[in-house]
Amino acid sequence: MKKIAVLLLILLLTGLTGGCWSRRELTEVAIVLGTGVDWMEDGRIRLTVQIARPGAFTAGSEAGARGREPASWVVSAEGRTIQEAERYLAMKVPREIYWGHCIILVLGEEMARKGTGMITNFFQRDRQPRENIWVMVTRGEAKDFLETYSSLEKTSAQAAGFLERMKTGYSVQLWKLAEMLASKGIQPAVTAVEVKEAGITPEPDREKKSPPQKQVGLAGVAVFKEDKLIGWLDPYETRGLLWLKGEAMKGVIIVPSPGEPDKAVSIRIRRGSTKILPEYDGEYLRFMVRIRVEGDMVEQQSREDLAKPEKIKTLESEMADELKKRATAALEKAQNEYGVDIFGFGDAFHRKYKKEWRDLKDRWDEEFSRAEVNIAVEAQIREIGLLTKRAGVPEE
Amino acid sequence: MIFLLIVSFIGIILLEVPGLVKKKMWRELVAFSVYLAIGMALSIPQVLGIKVPNPSKAIEALFKPLAELMK
Amino acid sequence: MLEQGKIDSRQAILLIISLVLPTAILTVPAITVKHAAQDAWISIIVATMAGLLIARLVTDLSLRFPGKTLFEYAEEILGRVPGKVVGFLYIWWFLHANALIMDEYASFLCSAHMPDTPVIVFFILGIAVAACAVRNGLEVLSRFNQLFLPLFLGLLLVVFILATKDMKVTRLLPVFDKGAIAILKGAATPASWLGEIVIFTMIIPFLNKPKEAYRVAALATLFTSFYLLVSILVAIMIFGPNVTGHWIFPTYNAVRVVSIANFLERMESIAVAVWMFGGFAKVGVFYYAAVLGSAQWLGLKDYRPLVAPVGVILVALAALCENIVELLDFLATAWPPYALSVFEVGMPLVLLIVALARGKGGEGT
Numbered sequence: 012m013k014k015i016a017v018l019l020l021i022l023l024l025t026g027l028t029g030g031c032w033s034r035r036e037l038t039e040v041a042i043v044l045g046t047g048v049d050w051m052e053d054g055r056i057r058l059t060v061q062i063a064r065p066g067a068f069t070a071g072s073e074a075g076a077r078g079r080e081p082a083s084w085v086v087s088a089e090g091r092t093i094q095e096a097e098r099y100l101a102m103k104v105p106r107e108i109y110w111g112h113c114i115i116l117v118l119g120e121e122m123a124r125k126g127t128g129m130i131t132n133f134f135q136r137d138r139q140p141r142e143n144i145w146v147m148v149t150r151g152e153a154k155d156f157l158e159t160y161s162s163l164e165k166t167s168a169q170a171a172g173f174l175e176r177m178k179t180g181y182s183v184q185l186w187k188l189a190e191m192l193a194s195k196g197i198q199p200a201v202t203a204v205e206v207k208e209a210g211i212t213p214e215p216d217r218e219k220k221s222p223p224q225k226q227v228g229l230a231g232v233a234v235f236k237e238d239k240l241i242g243w244l245d246p247y248e249t250r251g252l253l254w255l256k257g258e259a260m261k262g263v264i265i266v267p268s269p270g271e272p273d274k275a276v277s278i279r280i281r282r283g284s285t286k287i288l289p290e291y292d293g294e295y296l297r298f299m300v301r302i303r304v305e306g307d308m309v310e311q312q313s314r315e316d317l318a319k320p321e322k323i324k325t326l327e328s329e330m331a332d333e334l335k336k337r338a339t340a341a342l343e344k345a346q347n348e349y350g351v352d353i354f355g356f357g358d359a360f361h362r363k364y365k366k367e368w369r370d371l372k373d374r375w376d377e378e379f380s381r382a383e384v385n386i387a388v389e390a391q392i393r394e395i396g397l398l399t400k401r402a403g404v405p406e407e
Numbered sequence: 408m409i410f411l412l413i414v415s416f417i418g419i420i421l422l423e424v425p426g427l428v429k430k431k432m433w434r435e436l437v438a439f440s441v442y443l444a445i446g447m448a449l450s451i452p453q454v455l456g457i458k459v460p461n462p463s464k465a466i467e468a469l470f471k472p473l474a475e476l477m478k
Numbered sequence: 479m480l481e482q483g484k485i486d487s488r489q490a491i492l493l494i495i496s497l498v499l500p501t502a503i504l505t506v507p508a509i510t511v512k513h514a515a516q517d518a519w520i521s522i523i524v525a526t527m528a529g530l531l532i533a534r535l536v537t538d539l540s541l542r543f544p545g546k547t548l549f550e551y552a553e554e555i556l557g558r559v560p561g562k563v564v565g566f567l568y569i570w571w572f573l574h575a576n577a578l579i580m581d582e583y584a585s586f587l588c589s590a591h592m593p594d595t596p597v598i599v600f601f602i603l604g605i606a607v608a609a610c611a612v613r614n615g616l617e618v619l620s621r622f623n624q625l626f627l628p629l630f631l632g633l634l635l636v637v638f639i640l641a642t643k644d645m646k647v648t649r650l651l652p653v654f655d656k657g658a659i660a661i662l663k664g665a666a667t668p669a670s671w672l673g674e675i676v677i678f679t680m681i682i683p684f685l686n687k688p689k690e691a692y693r694v695a696a697l698a699t700l701f702t703s704f705y706l707l708v709s710i711l712v713a714i715m716i717f718g719p720n721v722t723g724h725w726i727f728p729t730y731n732a733v734r735v736v737s738i739a740n741f742l743e744r745m746e747s748i749a750v751a752v753w754m755f756g757g758f759a760k761v762g763v764f765y766y767a768a769v770l771g772s773a774q775w776l777g778l779k780d781y782r783p784l785v786a787p788v789g790v791i792l793v794a795l796a797a798l799c800e801n802i803v804e805l806l807d808f809l810a811t812a813w814p815p816y817a818l819s820v821f822e823v824g825m826p827l828v829l830l831i832v833a834l835a836r837g838k839g840g841e842g843t
Contacts, residue, residue: 019414020422142734193718365652419786422786447790467808471812
């Protein structure tokens with residue numbers, strides 16, 4: 012009797028433990044590498060996805076570089092929401108759409124102007140897309156961006172993802188964007204990207220030289236007020252933004268050579284740090300920004316001997332000036348042109364003056380625009396490379 | 408669904424009752440039956456699609472004044 | 479004696495950690511952060527104080543009646559009928575709490591990992607596993623727990639250490655931003671979780687060294703609080719207080735964000751797999767308490783016949799939960815007063831006072 016009972020229960024359980032419930036093989040899923048969202052005239056959104064073609068990712072296809080199979084497939088569909096668009100997309104994509112490997116989320120310019128919050132929501136709420144998707148705004152349409160070819164990487168989504176990961180410019184992941192959107196003490200700044208002519212692929216036959224290809228590239232920063240795009244920073248101002256946010260720490264500063272101002276010297280940044288110190292007396296709002304930077308001299312155009320302590324001192328002060336100029340350029344644009352605090356000065360203020368913050372937080376951007384900001388840069392040069400003087404200069 | 412449920416109830420009864428009868432544990436048998444009856448009363452209507460009141464709701468109502476403080 | 483097994487102090491500590499921690503790091507961080515923002519860690523410290531007091535209260539009470547569980551000495555203290563009423567309420571609470579625990583787990587798995595699997599499958603499988611453990615007694619439950627809990631705790635710590643790369647201490651500033659009331663509100667939920675230690679009254683009689691009960695309770699509470707504190711700090715230092723409060727399961731999201739050199743990432747599957755074991759242990763302890771309590775309440779010679787019917791009741795109760803919003807709302811607002819005022823502080827305190835007044839039970843050690 013007992014045995015029968017046990018058998019019955021076991022039978023019942025086996026029905027439930029039959030392995031993976033929602034099993035999907037690789038050949039049944041369409042892996043999304045990049046997502047683009049555009050705003051359409053009629054108030055709907057266009058979802059564009061770049062789907063990986065797994066066959067093109069195997070090692071074999073690398074061999075014949077010329078006859079390379081395209082590694083991705085780009086499709087779009089429209090809808091009121093991302094999910095609706097995805098359902099229309101499913102009518103064209105013969106596999107289950109899988110978001111777990113999405114690297115980038117590109118917003119078209121118009122979409123960004125209408126608001127990003129309603130787009131990013133899905134990518135945070137759904138369990139498949141990850142928090143560390145790179146978010147970017149493209150000048151023009153996101154569809155064009157995803158349809159771009161990449162010469163070096165397999166797909167343009169990967170190319171854009173690697174560009175962001177290199178931190179050569181300002182880059183932001185979804186969870187950092189969420190924090191910026193949720194805080195009143197900082198307005199979001201998102202990477203700006205664009206499609207531009209970038210290099211050519213050499214052909215064996217010079218006569219058949221291919222025209223320059225359009226490829227994806229970084230183009231500064233998109234400035235937001237709340238979740239709406241209001242303007243841009245160019246790459247130069249972007250460097251300033253990075254310094255004010257304390258995030259740069261990579262890159263090169265060009266300064267004039269002390270003895271020959273028409274010739275330039277390059278200093279590669281090694282490390283740096285930024286401190287924002289707010290001061291507030293109930294009326295007058297002031298920020299002290301202290302930037303500390305260390306760099307190595309890596310290039311010299313002038314003929315003079317720079318390997319002397321006093322020359323290095325001059326270079327250091329020029330480096331500090333140049334950095335201050337960059338930071339000021341970004342700051343002025345944010346304060347005067349756009350009137351938004353994209354640097355997180357408000358958060359810094361909140362940390363120090365929690366009571367005053369309660370009064371100021373709802374009109375923070377105006378307060379920020381009026382605030383006086385003093386930038387003090389302390390620069391240091393550590394190494395000068397393997398040369399003392401410029402090589403090949405005869406002794407005088 | 409209801410079939411599976413009844414099969415599992417029969418399974419549970421077959422598993423426990425013969426042993427209890429053999430050992431003459433009548434008190435245990437009664438307790439077993441009462442508990443299983445409660446379980447059936449809670450589960451069978453749910454499977455049949457009849458709405459069963461959620462006790463959490465009653466507790467929520469009972470502790471409403473205190474719960475307001477937590478908002 | 480219904481339970482012949484004995485467990486040592488180490489097993490008891492681990493069992494109490496399992497009793498609280500698995501769901502505490504799941505749902506508590508978001509609720510606490512919503513109230514206290516970046517001061518949530520202070521809330522946890524406040525809750526720890528409360529937890530230690532509850533642990534002390536519960537142990538004091540139990541040690542006056544060596545070898546007896548809550549259900550037995552409640553009758554001795556209050557008399558037959560009031561004692562039975564108290565016992566009945568506790569049986570109900572163990573069942574209800576357990577149903578909520580299963581709901582938390584099921585909605586977590588459903589929304590984060592297995593969207594196509596009906597929740598009832600999680601309930602039935604979870605209860606089936608826990609039922610096996612409970613049928614075999616406290617000793618087996620403790621050993622199962624002893625085997626998997628260190629894995630759970632170790633892995634969690636490793637993940638937290640890996641996440642340090644993305645943390646910023648400045649996100650914890652300014653301190654005392656929302657004020658004392660917000661901090662206390664934030665403390666209520668973790669305190670009600672730590673107060674689940676009241677189940678220790680069902681375990682103390684089976685300790686092989688009851689004298690160490692104080693140490694066991696205190697160490698377990700401190701250990702649990704430590705993990706809760708770390709998981710809240712990790713979430714706030716990664717996401718900041720605003721976004722942490724927006725997530726439902728911030729600790730899970732924190733695990734997802736971990737990415738070391740684009741190589742060591744997507745670790746949440748491992749974390750969830752181990753988390754599941756913790757869930758089984760937690761469900762198992764509550765299950766055990768309900769079954770043993772029922773048997774004692776009814777004066778049975780064996781608790782095992784009740785295991786299966788109680789399992790049915792648990793699955794049915796858990797299935798009553800309509801959606802995750804109801805569940806979260808209940809946990810955030812009704813649960814703390816419900817659990818704390820009646821079951822975790824109120825009744826044990828009344829029992830202890832009456833016992834002292836009537837001179838029942840021996841002097842606590």
